[in-house]
Amino acid sequence: MNSTRLIACALALATACTIAHAGTPGTLPKSPLKGVPGGPTLAEEDTIPIPSALLPVYEVTASRVSLDEILRRVAEGETHRDSLMLDQSYTLSARITYLDADEKAPTGAKTRVEYAGKVYKKRPDKVREIPLKQRSDFKDQGEGFDMGAAPTMREQIASFAFEPRARGRFNFQIDDRRIVAGHVVYIISFKPRSALDGLPEGRAWIDTNDFVIAREEFWYHGVSPAPLFFKRIDSCVVERTKVDGKWWVVSRILARVQVTSMARLFAKMAKEPLTPTIDFVGTQTAWKINQGIDDSVFVAARK
């Protein structure tokens, strides 16, 4: 092989790689407006030299998007996201771990339940969950650990505080605003308006390109949803990921719950002792959306 061929080959490879990467899904979408690039545009200084000594300087102010507007758009963005999904399939895994992590480093961890299933959903209300794996050391296996996937594409675990009906029960605040890779990401915190509601406080990361919740964390520290059984919920994390470059879906949910001495007493009486802490982790992987799932998949579910 001569040197010219090698150089040509190398250049061709480099170019091909560049084009291939540029053409991968996930690059910024083109704006419907001609001449406007996709994604947010930051103002740049005008390159025309202005004789500032001769002309007066005017400070131009423009109203920023208000918090109410962001919340309204998030509700719309979530609804829009849900409405475009016709069918879904994903692999669901769940794991429950008993441990002692009450204000200290975790010790004595023991996995009590591991479950995996394949979930198929189709509008308007079809759902089928096929258990793939199940392992538990509970004495009473009950009716199995079917996670009871709901026949809906809504993901209220992520959007509950932003749902129009719930919004009035929370106070919201913009904690931070970041530009990450052409996306403006707002970090919005929420707190229940009343301490008597038994609601959590938390924060959500909003991708303003789609106005969807990309990540959420919430917790019950000063108040418990069921004081008799839960001392507090240290954290609940809902992570979403983008599939096929356009669908934000829940990819993982984690929760760490501290149980009360009363709950532990009841569990001991039932001969299924509880540890002070319970971790729940669920993942949803291998997402396929709008792939045209056949109705026969759900006919089998009814048999």
Add this chain to the structure above:
Amino acid sequence: MNARLVILAIALLASSAPLVQAEDAPVDSLGAFFKGLADSTDASYGTQSVVFDTTGLDSLAAGALSHPPKVKRRSGSLQLAPLLGYHRAEGTIVGLTSRIGTPAAGWVSMGGTYSFGNQQARYAFGYRRTLLYHGLRRTAALVLPGRILDGATRLDVNIEYARSSLAFMPEHAGHRLWNIEPVLSGRGSASLYEQRGITGSLTLWTGDWRFVGGARHVNEDPMYIVTDWTLFHAADAAPPNTLAKDEEFTEPFGSLGFRRGDWELAGLIDARGGGADRWRLRGVLAKALRFGPSLKINTQIEAGATAAIAPRQRRFEIGGDRALPSIPLGTGGTDHLLVAKFEFIEAHDVLRAIGIGHPDWLVLQPMATFQSGVVWDDPAGRDVVFSMPPSAAWRSSAGVGLALRLGVPDPDTMMRFYLGLPVGPDAGKTQLRASLSTAFDLLGPL
């Protein structure tokens, strides 16, 4: 030379990579931003909780439809629950209840008790099936009786044959079984009557509404006092068990319920037919009001009317902790009722505020109540829904105490311990009360 060119080619390829990265940086950076947050979550939870055993999962998932794995599961298992109670018209009561079924086939419930005092059995056989469901949860939700749920529509059919002991003014009576009050004091329970017969109904929940329609054919009989034993107040004679009118009848019934969680507003209209001598109508309107972040007022207004010559077991009473706590159950027996009830709850933990150490679950919140109501017969003896209550018949109670929020089975389920105090004339006497109910306890589950 060739070697140099190869190195140059590799260098070119390598140098192209950052260029490509620069082109693709926006997407990768957003992913990396959230990946960084996910990594910190992993670190805080620890590998013992977040690492899954995914061995073989991909191949199982790929063949899920064609070769679904046989995972050992059990469904429709028999669930048994014990029943225990005590009443002056029944004596000691023991029994069992169970439910078996599947979402597709429906649920059969069976329950039976034996009362050692009057040596009688009570039993119920029921069948419930969901004919229509559209909503967030399906399989899990169908096990339990329906409720108003945001975004859910459900239609259930219920058929039941039962021989039961029912309380007079059941809306104020509280639970007959697992109720400690009749054990503590003879004054702490409503009078009972026996009902035997068949009931069929359809219930539709849609949006914020619940519609019930049905019919029953039953036979009702009085019950008599069989024991006067109580743990306290043993020296006092147990109050007599109010006698029901013996009758057999067929009646239609229906109700319209509304609950909107974000407005904290609910309402109910409950109607029973049975002709001009038996009709009964009752309505409740409930609203929670908030004053600042830590004070809430639950307001409830209840009104009722029944036929002027309705039998005693259909008439209205005003006593008990759900209505006027300083007045004993059984007070009234009239054809009209009007009650207004206000409950104030403050958010702070009383024991912590006064520096008393306590178990983590014992969060007691201060509460106060004020109730005012009237029961009356239409002065002209008319058979009407609307009648002006006599102003002299109004009675009032107040209460101060502590509330323990349990959060189960409903998020607003509370145990209340308080002192019911009479306000004004003819309002009974001071009574220590304990009750377990939701914020809108005059409504019942919707």
